[in-house]
Amino acid sequence: MTPTESPAVEPAVRDGIRCMLMRGGTSKGAYFLASDVPAEPLTRDNLMLRIMGSPDQAQIDGLGGAHPLTSKVAIVSRSTEPGIDIDYLFLQVVVDKPVVSDAQTCGNLLAGVGPFAVERGLIAPGHETTSVRIRLVNTGDVATAVFATPGGRPDYDGAAEIDGVPGTACPIDLEMQAGTKPLLPTGNVTDEIRGHRVTIVDNGMPVVLLDAGELGVSGDEDPEVLESRTDLTQELEHVRLEAGRMMGLGDVTDQTVPKMFLLSAPTNGGAIGTRGFIPKRVHTSIGVLMAASVAAGIAIPGAVGSDLARLPDSDVFDIEHPTGIFPARVRVERNADGEWTGTSTSLRTARKIFDGLVFPRPRL
Numbered sequence: 001m002t003p004t005e006s007p008a009v010e011p012a013v014r015d016g017i018r019c020m021l022m023r024g025g026t027s028k029g030a031y032f033l034a035s036d037v038p039a040e041p042l043t044r045d046n047l048m049l050r051i052m053g054s055p056d057q058a059q060i061d062g063l064g065g066a067h068p069l070t071s072k073v074a075i076v077s078r079s080t081e082p083g084i085d086i087d088y089l090f091l092q093v094v095v096d097k098p099v100v101s102d103a104q105t106c107g108n109l110l111a112g113v114g115p116f117a118v119e120r121g122l123i124a125p126g127h128e129t130t131s132v133r134i135r136l137v138n139t140g141d142v143a144t145a146v147f148a149t150p151g152g153r154p155d156y157d158g159a160a161e162i163d164g165v166p167g168t169a170c171p172i173d174l175e176m177q178a179g180t181k182p183l184l185p186t187g188n189v190t191d192e193i194r195g196h197r198v199t200i201v202d203n204g205m206p207v208v209l210l211d212a213g214e215l216g217v218s219g220d221e222d223p224e225v226l227e228s229r230t231d232l233t234q235e236l237e238h239v240r241l242e243a244g245r246m247m248g249l250g251d252v253t254d255q256t257v258p259k260m261f262l263l264s265a266p267t268n269g270g271a272i273g274t275r276g277f278i279p280k281r282v283h284t285s286i287g288v289l290m291a292a293s294v295a296a297g298i299a300i301p302g303a304v305g306s307d308l309a310r311l312p313d314s315d316v317f318d319i320e321h322p323t324g325i326f327p328a329r330v331r332v333e334r335n336a337d338g339e340w341t342g343t344s345t346s347l348r349t350a351r352k353i354f355d356g357l358v359f360p361r362p363r364l
């Protein structure tokens with residue numbers, strides 16, 4: 001069965017499925033317990049398309065918000081891995097195509113995973129704060145999330161501000177453990193694709209760095225302006241397909257990675273200016289792991305963007321994006337084999353928006 005074929009009418013259509021809608025960082029998604037959804041990937045993906053309302057530009061018949069940043073799913077379970085509390089599987093539900101991709105993770109939805117795990121009783125909360133070790137199933141990376149749980153319940157209210165989200169909320173600290181994958185997947189600080197100098201870097205999210213000026217834009221345009229430049233978007237897509245092959249991801253036509261980043265000199269006191277294609281729409285801010293990957297890239301001497309960047313004295317890289325600044329705490333170093341490796345820490349917030357039953361469309 002492909003994800004486009006509907007299974008026989010399931011009880012889920014009639015009785016609903018337990019689901020929590022949460023904002024995680026600057027994204028929003030539907031969170032499920034793994035035990036509440038089918039384990040078989042094609043059946044699960046078909047169900048997620050029907051829950052989110054894809055494929056449809058407006059996602060009018062589902063929970064999705066008609067943008068990649070609001071068409072996301074987290075599937076959460078207790079981990080069987082020693083030293084890990086929670087497994088988090090991320091699914092990107094493509095808005096206008098019957099495609100669900102597990103080829104990437106999402107650092108923004110990651111912010112909601114710890115509080116969701118406490119809400120659902122998967123882990124016992126700590127006294128005032130709770131620390132959860134989370135395995136990002138999509139990539140194999142491991143993160144530690146620390147958040148407030150006064151009285152044993154996640155606190156969503158607080159004073160932390162993140163650009164791209166109105167108001168303030170309770171801080172959630174996310175620390176990514178150093179991965180086993182190389183930071184530079186092609187082994188090169190720069191590569192050339194279709195005459196463009198690129199740096200391909202993966203510090204939790206595979207990204208391709210390009211100099212905005214080299215593509216004829218200043219790099220501080222509004223997302224809609226860049227999205228409307230079909231000459232630019234088509235060229236970036238050609239580069240992306242080749243970069244995907246070069247970094248061992250195969251044919252990425254229907255994948256949402258790698259993400260494409262146009263870099264420019266900072267204009268707002270930060271380290272670098274960014275516009276991220278994720279990969280068709282332009283991000284209204286920047287993803288957590290995207291910021292970690294961009295920061296790691298510009299910190300490597302000779303990489304694309306290293307010449308445009310104003311590198312910080314500390315390990316906090318203020319990454320400028322369309323709606324403000326993302327402070328990414330990133331460390332890059334060479335290991336004993338001379339390979340570059342990276343780690344990152346980020347501050348996010350999350351909020352429980354809705355908890356209840358979601359009723360999927362009976363068929364696609």
Ligand SMILES: O=C(O)/C=C(\CC(=O)C(=O)O)C(=O)O
Nearest residue numbers: 027107108278287288289290
């Ligand atoms: O992958 C996307 O298209 C968007 C993301 C990913 C993310 O969070 C990250 O890079 O860590 C987001 O901003 O939610």
